[in-house]
Amino acid sequence: MDTLDANTIRTALDDLDGWERDGDVIRREFRFDGFRDAIDFIVRLADLADEADHHPELTNVYNRVTVELTTHDAGGITQKDLDLAAAIQGVVSP
Numbered sequence: 001m002d003t004l005d006a007n008t009i010r011t012a013l014d015d016l017d018g019w020e021r022d023g024d025v026i027r028r029e030f031r032f033d034g035f036r037d038a039i040d041f042i043v044r045l046a047d048l049a050d051e052a053d054h055h056p057e058l059t060n061v062y063n064r065v066t067v068e069l070t071t072h073d074a075g076g077i078t079q080k081d082l083d084l085a086a087a088i089q090g091v092v093s094p
Contacts (some may be wrong), residue, residue, distance in 0.1 A: 003072050003076035012082045019085050024076040025068045026085060030092065032063045039093060041065055054080045 004064075009026070013019050019028045032038045038060055049055045057068040066074065067082040071077070 001071060001078045001080060003078055004059055004076050004082070008046050009082075016082070016085050016089055019089075021077070026077055026081055027066060027069045028085070028088075029064055029066045029069045032065070036045070038063050038065050044091060045088060048084065048091065052080065052084050052087065055064050055086050056084065 003024075007016075009021055013017050013021060013026065016026075020026075030038075030041060032041060042058060042065060043058060045056070045058070045065075054071070056068075057070075059066040059068075067085075069075065070083055071078040071080050
């Protein structure tokens, strides 16, 4: 899978609330009411990631979960990253 050009990424991120680009990664921080809600989100995210066969980097600190997406095999951001970000967007309303 090929990496996407900057314009394609920028346009896609315009439609993905809260997601931003940082080099070869797209990232979003989600905030929840408490730790349990954050962990429940991670569990839901695990199901989406397994279905997509594309796994994010996750960081959890109490009620915050940071999700980073990149396609390591391609060396940057691909359509797989944007698709998974959209899937996450579709099921989460923190």
